[in-house]
Amino acid sequence: MSLAVYILGIVAALFTLGVVIESLRRRHLRERHAIWWLAAGLVALVIGIFPNLLGIVAGWLGVTVPINLVFFLSIAVLFLVSIQHSGELTELESETRTLAEAVALQELRIKELERSLAEALGPKRNP
Amino acid sequence: MMGGMSAALERTLIVMPAFNEEEAVGAVVREVYATLPGVHCLVVDDGSHDDTARRAEAAGATVLRLPINLGVGGAMRAGFKYALAQGFDNVVQVDSDGQHDPAGVTELVAGLEHHDLVLGARFAGVGEYTVRGPRRWAMRTLSGILSRLTGTKLTDTTSGFRASGPRAVALFAQHYPSEYLGDTVESLVIASRSKLTVAQVPVAMRPRAGGVPSHNPYKAAVYLGRAGMALFVALIRPPVLVPKPVAAG
Ligand SMILES: Nc1nc2c(ncn2[C@@H]2O[C@H](COP(=O)(O)OP(=O)(O)O)[C@@H](O)[C@H]2O)c(=O)[nH]1
Ligand SMILES: [Mg+2]
Numbered sequence: 524m525s526l527a528v529y530i531l532g533i534v535a536a537l538f539t540l541g542v543v544i545e546s547l548r549r550r551h552l553r554e555r556h557a558i559w560w561l562a563a564g565l566v567a568l569v570i571g572i573f574p575n576l577l578g579i580v581a582g583w584l585g586v587t588v589p590i591n592l593v594f595f596l597s598i599a600v601l602f603l604v605s606i607q608h609s610g611e612l613t614e615l616e617s618e619t620r621t622l623a624e625a626v627a628l629q630e631l632r633i634k635e636l637e638r639s640l641a642e643a644l645g646p647k648r649n650p
Numbered sequence: 651m652m653g654g655m656s657a658a659l660e661r662t663l664i665v666m667p668a669f670n671e672e673e674a675v676g677a678v679v680r681e682v683y684a685t686l687p688g689v690h691c692l693v694v695d696d697g698s699h700d701d702t703a704r705r706a707e708a709a710g711a712t713v714l715r716l717p718i719n720l721g722v723g724g725a726m727r728a729g730f731k732y733a734l735a736q737g738f739d740n741v742v743q744v745d746s747d748g749q750h751d752p753a754g755v756t757e758l759v760a761g762l763e764h765h766d767l768v769l770g771a772r773f774a775g776v777g778e779y780t781v782r783g784p785r786r787w788a789m790r791t792l793s794g795i796l797s798r799l800t801g802t803k804l805t806d807t808t809s810g811f812r813a814s815g816p817r818a819v820a821l822f823a824q825h826y827p828s829e830y831l832g833d834t835v836e837s838l839v840i841a842s843r844s845k846l847t848v849a850q851v852p853v854a855m856r857p858r859a860g861g862v863p864s865h866n867p868y869k870a871a872v873y874l875g876r877a878g879m880a881l882f883v884a885l886i887r888p889p890v891l892v893p894k895p896v897a898a899g
Contacts, residue, residue, distance in 0.1 A: 625717040
């Protein structure tokens with residue numbers, strides 16, 4: 524592996540971590556969404572710094588081509604994040620529904636209140 | 651001095667976050683009114699599926715019903731907004747499960763004369779409340795770090811039993827974290843970084859009066875990691891300015 528590739532690996536991992544931490548800092552990302560990306564960035568950083576580690580772990584797990592382990596882990600992380608996002612989207616949709624219902628019911632109550640108020644005040648207002 | 655305290659209590663709103671607490675909430679509200687004359691009590695019913703709201707209302711509390719569950723932090727921020735809108739100076743959080751002894755509120759509010767945020771600490775030698783295992787360990791580590799940050803010795807930073815003065819109410823009505831553990835841990839960091847002063851007074855903690863606690867062994871196991879995460883995030887975030895207090899009216 525050339526020095527350029529070695530450095531590129533580390534820089535890419537640091538960049539990922541930097542983006543995630545900056546998003547957290549600016550409140551663009553909530554903790555529970557950031558955690559997967561943080562974990563993935565840290566793993567990438569460790570492997571970037573100690574590339575031999577990848578071969579060792581792949582050997583333990585019986586993965587013949589170490590790079591396949593990287594692909595497998597990347598797909599696993601993406602899969603988990605997608606599942607989490609789908610779940611939260613579903614939850615948000617049901618919360619939006621609940622909120623819309625609450626707003627509609629309140630509007631109805633306010634209209635009825637206004638009508639009964641107008642009836643009570645009516646004789647004075649419209650001679 | 652007695653007169654001073656009852657005047658302070660009249661400017662104090664007790665906010666009780668409640669989620670499925672029908673067994674305990676009524677008695678707790680009644681005890682609050684009996685122990686603390688002149689105080690106002692707001693129960694924030696966080697989308698409970700049981701009779702919580704009705705029982706709290708029957709006991710005389712004002713009830714804010716959230717149509718969806720926002721968690722303790724979300725419910726508390728709603729409480730702070732209500733306090734600000736209604737012109738209350740102080741907010742005291744009291745759990746609706748009966749674990750916080752309303753008698754302790756007087757001391758918390760007295761502490762607000764000199765500090766912006768006063769925590770009721772459970773391990774400071776009063777009462778019989780104990781926590782074991784990783785949760786206790788996490789609480790200790792957290793307390794150590796937060797003590798250094800706030801410049802005061804804090805022994806129980808995850809306690810929900812706390813009083814906020816006018817500056818803290820104005821701050822928390824805008825910025826109160828809703829993440830699990832964020833509400834207690836991150837709010838302390840936010841407060842100290844906004845230059846609010848923090849103090850703790852020892853309080854007794856009781857077993858819950860009924861119902862079930864919202865945490866379980868699994869939650870306790872991930873407690874340490876989440877607490878660390880909450881602290882890390884709170885520390886890297888830029889400090890927020892205390893909004894100018896709105897003219898009383
Ligand atoms: N608003 C709100 N309050 C909650 C929720 N879960 C628990 N609580 C309330 O928070 C307080 C403390 O909860 P509890 O389960 O006793 O936690 P513990 O005291 O830390 O063991 C009680 O008053 C609960 O009713 C929630 O999802 N939303
Ligand atoms: Mg409790």
